[in-house]
Amino acid sequence: MDAKKIELSHGSGGLKTRRLIEELFAREFDNPLLAPLNDQAIFGPLSGRLAFTTDSYVVTPLCFPGANIGKLAVCGTVNDLAVGGARPKYLSASFIIEEGMEIGELRGIVRSMAKTAQEAGVEIVTGDTKVVERGKGDRLYINTAGIGVIDEGLELDPTRIKPGDAIILSGTIGDHAIAVLTEREGIELETEIKSDCAALHKMIAKMLEATGKGNEIKAMRDATRGGVATVLTEFAEASKTSLLILEEAVPIKESVRGACELLGFDPLYLANEGKIVAIVGKERAEEVLQIMKNDQYGRDAAIIGSVESDPVGKIILETTIGNRRPLEMLSGEQLPRIC
Secondary structure (H helix, E strand, O other): OOOOEOOHHHHOOOHHHHHHHHHHHHHHOOOOOOOOOOOOOOOOOOOOEEEEEEEEEOOOOOEEOOEEHHHHHHHHHHHHHHOOOOEEEEEEEEEEEEOOOEHHHHHHHHHHHHHHHHHHOOEEEEEEEEEEOOOOOOOEEEEEEEEEEEOOOOOOOHHHOOOOOEEEEOOOOOHHHHHHHHHHHOOOOOOOOOOOOOOOHHHHHHHHHHOOOOOOEEEEEEOOOOHHHHHHHHHHHHHOOEEEEEHHHOOOOHHHHHHHHHHOOOHHHOOOOOOEEEEEOHHHHHHHHHHHHOOOOOOOOEEEEEEEOOOOOOEEEEOOOOOEEEEOOOOOOOOOOOO
16 A cells, blocks of 8 residues: 555545555455455354354554554454353454554554454454544544354353352453553553453353353353443342442452552442453352463452342442442443543
């Protein structure tokens, strides 16, 4: 491509569009299903139930410590499939690009997506490109969709949650949100905080395999927008139970804790992009915890509480000094544009 920046003509559907697709997207995402560059990807039947998800990514800045919007898009889609018990297979990726974006920067983001997909064992098989006028798109938005396969007999459903179950968090919280915020606002901390952005499906697969197709794993969610507190509230409401969280058991990096105290944030409501919350039967909780700890993305995993009977549909936080207070679902917005 001769151009150094994205032009409106790159979205016209003509020669420049074709060159952008062939010399950037098709080259980086290269695989047999994408290679024909048709308006759809055609693949054979998949054995098992299908899971299908879609998401959009509008983070600013586009690059931040530990990740960028491209890696975020792949990991977020993979994780949305995996927490439902699916093995991720295929992704689509659509790009809304603002006129004037540096093609070199775009290439770096696309290359990051390709690398992340390859490491995750998924293929980006179809997509779309649109260009909007300067000032209309905040440089780049990415939309993805994903398809995965769920084995027969596997049923992850919050309605299966029962009193006595354990609540397991796969690692430290708040890393992603604080990483994005500090980069965007130019806030310098003593210790650099990196996003936890990661594809967790391989760790999740080990958990499910060890527990007999996940029958002792009742439900899982990745704690993205709204954070851990919002995910737990959804679980409590769906299962008509109460979830008791022990504040001292929740893993938080000291650097993140300090940033939250400085900026007035509650880490339980901050977005994460590489953490899951799992509700597991009491008898298998320690086993599942150990599987997480043996994985590079679950080394800081911890049992952070238990499922109770009352008050129905509520989350109760037991503080470090022994007091108890309710946690509500996030209302309003702590941090804008973080995923």
